[in-house]
Amino acid sequence: MNSNRRIKIVLAKPGLDGHDQGAKVVARALLDAGFDVHYTGLRQSPEMVVDAARRENPDVIALSSMAGAHLPFCTRLKPLLEEAGMGERLWIIGGSIPVADHDALRALGFKGVFATGSKLDAICDFIRENVR
């Protein structure tokens, strides 16, 4: 990509999960690393995530999930993002994600899966390396 343009990230809290400490920590790390971050806040339906992506036209769509509903949510989100022409953007997810679910999330198109304990700089590096 053009190195003069800042990478833009839509960071969303999917579903009803209210644990946003981690999402806000990641948002601050991304801001500190120089990314352009649009944080949606809590309580986002799949449709709302897609609307935010349409509005913001980001390079990266990032989700933070702490309460276990990541698979049903991402399963609903995938076709909606593809319909909206966001299939080629970088999708990543972080939070309380059991190892057993990582492959299923990658198969759904979430190229980066950052479980609790991931380093903040590792997330930033992954985004820089994978945004086309």
Added chain:
Amino acid sequence: MNLPPGVRPVRNESGIEVKPLYTAEDVQASGGLAMLGLPGEYPFTRGIHPLMYRKQPFTMRQYTGFGNAADTNRRFKFLIDNGQTGLNVAFDLSTQCGLDSDDPMAEGEVGRVGMAVDTLRDFEIAFDGIDLDKITVSLTINGAAAILIAMYLAMAEKRGFDLKTLRGTAQNDILKEFVGRGTWIYPVEPSIRLVGDTIEYCAEHAPKYSPVSVCGYHIRESGATPTQEMAYGFCIARAYADEVIRRGVPVDEFAGRLSYNFNIFGNIFEQVAKFRAGRGLWAKIMKEEYGAKKPGSMWLRMIAGGGGGGLTLEQPENNIVRGAYYALLAALSGAQTMALCCYDEAYTIPSEYAQRISLRTMQLLVEEMGLAETVDPLGGSYYVETMTNQMRSEMERIIAETDAAGGIVKLIADGSIQSRVSAQAYRMARAIESGAFPKVGVNRYRSDEEVQRPVELHPYDAAAARAQIAALARIRDERDRVAVERALVRITTDARSGANLMPAIVEAVKAYATVGEITQRLVGVFGRYREPVRFDHREEQAA
């Protein structure tokens, strides 16, 4: 202070310097023993009762609930059979957000992190066979609290319990939900009104019931220091008290039923000092600022528990040991109730096995370790008394600063508190990553080649979710539709008129109106909360 060469200065998380040695001079310099007194006497720093655990050990109340009401009822009975003395009910996120199990937003959430509740029928099943006079029940519910309190009272009344003597607690602290935890529904002002409605209603109809448990806990989990945790908690409690007093209810008619929920992870002595300081400060606020006369109005009755923020995903067995130290400090602090996050909670909602370990941890303190024998065993320690004085001064400073900036309600509504604590959480996350803040098994004594320990994951029960939705459909079919609609219309009318909403909500739940139906009517009048998103306080990170 002057430290010998080579000895590093140390500050605790609240920013107070910790010395290598304390003497009587430090106690004097920090304010002496003016706020100490005796247990059971103002200002209650040493405990709210004269004999504390010698008379009655702390209540053990593990946080539990999953699947449907029948699943949860079985786990309740398992815990009671294992010696647990209270219940603390976890609700699923759809219930907490005021949605029915068949709402599209509830898909994949029904019964996942707590028990699913749609109607009074679920409460009837969940508490079936449990003696509500012997086992007190705490409902961890906030946005939908008015509805679930109404369900609890209606269920108890139906089973023949006298509401005049019924005990129990609801969390019902909506202001902290805007800072952390996030199960808000309505905007800030009507949310506070609903809390006021429950306090006012219970003071009249269920005077032994504790309709609010003010939580510093989740503010701490969101990044607050221990002194901020308690100071912001007190500011929030004052906001609810002001709301009720504004309606003409005298302080002594409700303040005795306010209760608290604080966190227990961190430095042992800082935590013990926090609880002792907080007890004295709350008594002083109630007496001097609110003119309370009854001692009970000045009591900081609390659950000291959880500790989730201190637990780690790495080397999860270490969490069993952390939990034991957390329980020890909670007992040393004179908490009324205790609960412990389980060692597997970084992975999953706790297994029965993990729940039993937490319960045994608390029982060991009482039965084997002598923690229930003597009141305030650390009282008189130069270190603990000095730190108690210093923590109390720091809490008073934070409260004054909050008031001067416009008050806690304004600072939460505009997102300032959220931004401040999340900046602190970020700074802490960086300090843990760099190793500047030690975490054993994470940035110390870590073994990267270590295989992940198998933790038994609690599976999502899709069949139970479908059964819940089917049961809801049957209830919608069988109930008296006219009675439901009449009650729901009354809710809209009372929401508009400013009347206390509890009588209408009680009528609605008795007619088997659903959580979602009642919430919809209230949203129709109040609207929904819109979250302020702010990432300021970056200058403080640099400081």
